Amino acid sequence: MTIFIIRRLVQSVILLWIVSIIAFLAVYLIGNPVDLIANDMSTPAEREAAMRTLGLDRPLYVQYLTFVGRAVHLDFGTSFMSSLPVSQLIFQRLPATVELTIFSFLISLLGLPLGVFAGLYPKSRLAKFIMSSSILCFSLPSFWIGLMAIMVFSVYLGWLPSTGRGETVSLFGVSFALTWSGLRHLVLPGVVLALFNLALLIRMARNNMLEVISTDFVRFARAKGVSERRVIWVHAMRNIMIPIITIQGAELAQLLTGALVVEQIFGYPGIGRLAIEAINTLDRPVLVAYMMLTVSIFVLVNLIVDILYGIVDPRIRLGGAHD
């Protein structure tokens, strides 16, 4: 198990390193930010001065090394646009996104009982309805369903606010939307963001349940006279959780990037909007920081998932951990 975790750690670090190169190169290729900052009247000398201040005159590898050196200390430089430290910009916005992601992840967990039900009673009308709905949920682009939700719930019905984050409270210097208004602001974007993963969970839970319920070990548990409740909640659930946990790690990261679109529509002040603004203004440091942050969170979540996976599945935990 120790070796299993160490291996995952090493893999994670390598992945982060590769991503840092890709992110850096890609962003480098986007274009010269000086073209945006400098106006038409700028003299070549002024442009050069600007390049020098931003550190863009040095060779690419030097820029990369400087970047890595700083990134290790969570220093991603200064935003070209706002002249604020990037880390400050990001950490200002991060709580909002994390909140949104977690909130919508929790909503999507509803898919688990729905899917289990559909797997246990596959022929019932309700199960069929759940399954068709899940296909529909798969097919809804979040930006469009977000717009429609705003139209219906904010514009016509006026039940829920459509933009912003509402009031927040500050705890230990971090703002939380733990107010009534804050929570109301979370509902629409949270639900819209959750739909895809909800559908995914329904389908995974249902298909795995169908499969596991017809295994010999479930039949054997019944033959021992174990109650049906225990058969389902202990024997079947333990087994279907293994594939679900693996996929959910990746899905959390998907939610994080999905937040990018949702934040855009709901005018929600998270890091996703920051990233879109950075793309539009070629704000390299912000964009690189965004990518690194997202992938780091993803890697971290997956590491946790791997460990969890090992705990749930003894075949991994007790050796024989073959990839």
Next chain:
Amino acid sequence: MQLDTMSKAPGASSNGAPPPLLQTKGISRVFRQPIDLLERLAVRAGLSNAKEQVVRAVSAVDLTISAGEVVGLVGESGCGKSTLGRMVAGVMPPSSGQLLYKGRPVAGLSARDAAEFALKVQMVFQDPYSSLNPRMRVRDIIGEAPLFHGLTTRTGLTHYVSDVLTQVKLDPSYMDRFPHQFSGGQRQRIGLARAMAVNPELIVCDEAIAALDVSIQAQVLNLFLELRERFRFGYLFISHDIGVVEHISDRVIVMYLGRVVEEARTEDLFARPNHPYTQALLKSVPKIEKRRSSFEAMKGELPSPLNMPTGCPFHTRCPHSMQICKSQIPELTDIAPGHKSACHLNSG
């Protein structure tokens, strides 16, 4: 079919006779699951006790099969009989040792001769479901190789395939069906037809009837016997079913944990089993004649192939285990004409 061109007297006189059809010399197969760099580092640092996992599936086996001979290969699961069969059939390369075809090392054959050798030794597999390509019609399953190797022509294919199908007692009009439209017994016949279609001299049957129902087993076994009469195939008949092996084989080889422990003519082996493992194995086989018997339990469990005992592989379960058995691997020696056994009891 051009089977008539290769008729040879089975078991031709031994002195001055042509070299045996197929021979293995010290053939071995090792499967390794190497540990990666990280694990090696962890072992150094004392964080882990990971070891490279090495399975010696087959260890230094000498085997001789004459033309037209039926050799039975018995042993329990994991004893390496299947791996040995695959190496003989050329499906799996040996880790070390030599395979000789009519006295010539296969490794040294020219590409042309190697292809000829490949065709001369064919295989019939255990699983009637996965051994036939589900996406191909019977015509192509059987006809693909003969067509490719020029044993028939595109125009002659139908005739060729229906010939082979008739040999295995299947209706040639089923030629355009897919495997899933046949029963298990019929599929095994198709598998046999596929092997026969390239005019082999030796057919390795790897548990070829194990997956079939009892009444179907007899049908397929009879077919094996009948085709052997007609075409003088040799068989390497790999099975865990000792009754079947006794019925069909001229000679029987017993394997345990990757090694041959005993080898003899069938009558001799069943009448006078020498090796303690063979004795225990034969005693374990339920027989319809043994009515209301108390079953005798052989002691202990089969050791994990990852953790092979030192010395004689059987010493952990052997009732006669001696000091020497723990340290020294017994040689396979002649104990009677044509009867070999690998046991320290014989040398004492």
Next chain:
Amino acid sequence: MTDHVQPTPAPISPSAVADRTIWNFARRFLASTQARIGFGLLVLLLFLCLIGPGIVPQDPYDLTQVSFMDSRLAPGSVSSGGYRHWLGTDAQGRDMLSAIVYGLRLSVFVALTATTTAFAIGTVIGLLSGFYGGALDTVIMRIADTQISIPPLLSALVLMATAGPGVGNLILSIIVVYWAYFARLVRASALVERRKEYVDAAICLALPTRRILLRHLLVNCLTPVTVLFTILIARAVLLESTLSFLGIGVPVTQPSLGLLISNGFGEMMSGRYWIALFPGLVLVLFTFVVNLVGDRLRELFNPKLPD
């Protein structure tokens, strides 16, 4: 002895024993109402993409056919030119129905081209990787893993931001994002198929490797990939429209469905719902029917697929 006894013998229905021909498959496929609806609508929509430009009232990209006079007409209004705009017009005075048909065409074109190419590339790579194994396999799979470990939207976003909007770039980014999914799945099935005895039989029959790869391995690996293919087409349509919605997908001169919806974003608050509503409905409908078909295929093939 392995006696293949099923604990509860699934009665062998005649349909399960029947010939595995294409017609038979079609019959089984269409046995479900859901599949019939999905497949019927899919064919209809694809047909519309093919012949759409010939039957819609205007070419929305032809500036001579579009008039600012007609901008933001409500559905059902009659324009200055005399046609009735069943789905209204947008801010530039384009007929929404025409724009939607053109937009769908573009969205479907991008998704189909990209997914098909990714499918081809991924399949070849996955097959070779699975068959040969070894160092090649390790390297390829590490690359694929890295690729997959970055969420598709993020990779595509960065790629598009780097390359700039454009249909070609869009297709390329989707290929880059999706090839790895195909490669991984094909490799996994190749590994499973590789161990089956029919492959050993082919080796034993001294058939050349290329033939074994194509005639034996490939055809048997394709079933699960077909399901993935449909799923990823649906996802590619969504990905394309999301990128276009964010303004880094298709160029403004060639609006796909996503860009049309994006154009309607601002108009929503003023009550002009139709500019965003109708393209969105068509987008959902298309994705939905592709997913319906994919779901049915999955049911029939019953592969253990990552969702």
Next chain:
Amino acid sequence: MTVPTLSVQNVCVQFDADGRELTAVDDVSFDVDPGRVLGLVGESGSGKSVTALSIMRLIESPGRITRGNILLNGHDILAVTEEEMRHIRGSRIAMIFQDPMMTLNPVLRIETQLIEGILAHRKMPWRDAWTHARDILGQVGVPSPDERMKAYPHQFSGGMRQRVVIAAAMLHEPDVIVADEATTALDVTTQSQILFEMQRLCSDRRTALIWITHDLSVVAGLAHEVAVMYAGRIVEMGPVDEIIDNSMHPYTRGLMESLPSRNQRGRPLRQIPGTAPSLANIPAGCAFRTRCGRATEICFQQPEVMEPRAGHSSRCHHPVN
């Protein structure tokens, strides 16, 4: 007259497939007495596994028991509620499945899987249940049971797993154990170890044992009575010596004669022609008539059960002797 431990009377099991009723088990009857072993022999698809599951009342939809009674110590278990049946399962009737690799839940410890079987029927402290489970595990021949209780199934060999399954079946000293191909997946040496244990355990505890297998040789050594199934029906039943030495039904005879040991070495085996019919097209009348050399016109009618010798019955119009 004593009541048999288990009495299966005229049981039919049918499956609904595409609107057709397929009969998997047709009018099956047999009795088992305490401490006796009944060998139920048949090839795949003969309905022997379905018979086992119907004794447990574990037939899954779309199958159901459409007729008959199953009496456990004289009480019909087909008439009790599902909750009562649950209490019978595992405590009065236990079952052992074919594949020990699939029968144990891979993610639960052995102790969990044993103890839940105890606690499902008896209220007792967990600690006591643990001790009891450990003792049983030792009795079925698992070495160092204390440590093995903590292990997971994948850490066991096939033979050891089957012992764990047997331990689970023995937890409450049931009246009947139904073993469905319990040693088919194992090697011969392991098989003989398991058979040895089963024989010992069942005769010590006077447990009735139904041993289902396709292997006549195993039955010959283990069973007191033998029932032979073909296409859902019991075609012949009687004491083991009667069945093996004086079988009356051509199918039983054919099965026996096709065994290699009953043939001259190297000569063609006597064989039964054709294949067993699938459930969907079982021939009307005597199902075996399509493969039977003795079949005549009358075989188109269903033969009744005849008992020409005491305790030895068969369903055949043309019995062999």
